Amino acid sequence: QVQLVESGGGVVQPGNSLRLSCAGSRYSFTGYAFHWVRQTPGKGLEWVAFISHDENHLSYADSVRGRFTISRDDSENTLYLQMNSLRTEDTAIYYCTRVGFGVDLGSGFHPWGRGTLVTVSS
């Protein structure tokens, strides 16, 4: 069964950095595009970043552009999200997900990880 597992969340002060990881198990990253999506408890889904299968297409939400960087290491089956200059409004559960069905950039997100909680607070 395809699985994604996020890690790296925690409590961090405003202005500091954090790197999230998303590890795949029992399947290869190669050939798939990935997204990071976040959700503040009690609120809706907010898309964060996208990386294409060949890393030639990267995209970010306006709220994180210039502060967050998405990357991948296919040899390690791992997706990353480097988060710098964190703000209190970045507090959320961060999910990684794969474009598992369909060919569209924003199509068929599957599977989803269980998420990792990032809390930005002084």
Place this chain on the structure above:
Amino acid sequence: QSVLTQPPSVSAAPGQKVTISCSGGPSNIGSHSISWYLQLPGTAPKLLTYDDDKRPPGIPDRFSGSKSGTSATLAITGLQTGDEADYYCGAWDNSLDVMVFGGGTKLTVL
């Protein structure tokens, strides 16, 4: 304010049918495929439909997606109490070069 517009809530009785709408524009729903997700409390979202009207393996045919122009609809028939959840639509937006989601719709099975 979400780029895709969904009703905040819908409700229906067990066994009945409910539809959830998702309204967008030419650069998102009008140009790209729509997907629908279900999220139960405390869990990660789960894919229900993709490419407008396709279901991944394991999703019952009670769930069906459709699209017309810049709007999409998720229909759920034979409602069950276990269908109570939040539902989200999502699509790529080629004008903004970002992924956009609807604000979510809370389904209550009365």
